[in-house]
Amino acid sequence: MRMYRREEEVDGMAVDPLKAVHTVPGITGHEVCHYFFGPQYRYDWETTLEQMTVLETVSDDTLVFLQTHKRIWPASQRDVLFWSHMRKLPNENDRDGPDLWTVVNNSTTHLDYPPNVGKCVRIYLKVCLLCQTRVDPPKDGAPLTRDNISCKITYCSVVNPGGWAPASVLRAVYKREYPKFLKRFTAYVVNQTKNKPIMF
Numbered sequence: 001m002r003m004y005r006r007e008e009e010v011d012g013m014a015v016d017p018l019k020a021v022h023t024v025p026g027i028t029g030h031e032v033c034h035y036f037f038g039p040q041y042r043y044d045w046e047t048t049l050e051q052m053t054v055l056e057t058v059s060d061d062t063l064v065f066l067q068t069h070k071r072i073w074p075a076s077q078r079d080v081l082f083w084s085h086m087r088k089l090p091n092e093n094d095r096d097g098p099d100l101w102t103v104v105n106n107s108t109t110h111l112d113y114p115p116n117v118g119k120c121v122r123i124y125l126k127v128c129l130l131c132q133t134r135v136d137p138p139k140d141g142a143p144l145t146r147d148n149i150s151c152k153i154t155y156c157s158v159v160n161p162g163g164w165a166p167a168s169v170l171r172a173v174y175k176r177e178y179p180k181f182l183k184r185f186t187a188y189v190v191n192q193t194k195n196k197p198i199m200f
């Protein structure tokens with residue numbers, strides 16, 4: 001896994017844009033996005049999650065979430081309200097190749113859930129998960145198995161922590177949490193899919 005971060009501050013708060021690139025054998029981009037987008041799986045892999053509610057089902061590929069995350073000392077507890085959209089993208093570079101898949105999570109507002117009215121500070125985020133499946137067909141024309149596929153995952157995020165928290169604390173948290181989060185999530189997808197038919 002390669003991680004790239006740019007140190008940026010807004011109103012004295014660290015909002016460092018992050019890009020992580022991780023290639024995982026044995027899974028497809030559709031499978032990665034399916035398990036990242038699906039609310040029914042989130043408590044399985046998102047261990048910083050304390051509560052998750054689907055506020056709106058806009059369509060089968062677009063949901064509005066409200067999530068409360070576990071408090072990270074010494075900062076106050078955070079929540080986040082965002083729309084989440086999953087879609088397939090045509091493979092412009094290889095029309096015969098597997099499609100790309102993406103999930104975009106973007107902070108939004110909701111009249112019934114105004115920010116910062118309870119114990120939580122509202123964070124604001126933009127997240128893009130872009131997945132490119134690679135197929136290396138078996139030489140002898142044998143059927144395709146999970147040994148012949150891999151997925152290049154590009155995860156980009158910008159998280160504004162909402163209320164003030166020391167930049168040094170935020171950067172230490174980001175540095176610790178993001179690699180754990182991405183490794184845990186991808187290991188979850190490998191485990192969930194290993195005995196299932198390949199979902200392209």
Ligand SMILES: CCCCCc1ccc(-c2ccc(S(=O)(=O)CCO)cc2)cc1[C@H]1C[C@H]1c1ccccn1
Pocket residue numbers: 046048067069072075076078080105123125127159161165170173174177178181
């Ligand atoms: C003082 C800390 C303030 C910010 C705490 C916080 C809250 C939510 C989030 C977050 C919220 C959503 C997403 S996601 O990609 O849309 C998936 C769906 O859950 C991802 C990360 C991040 C962080 C920052 C810790 C950092 C952190 C990084 C990866 C995991 C956990 N914590």
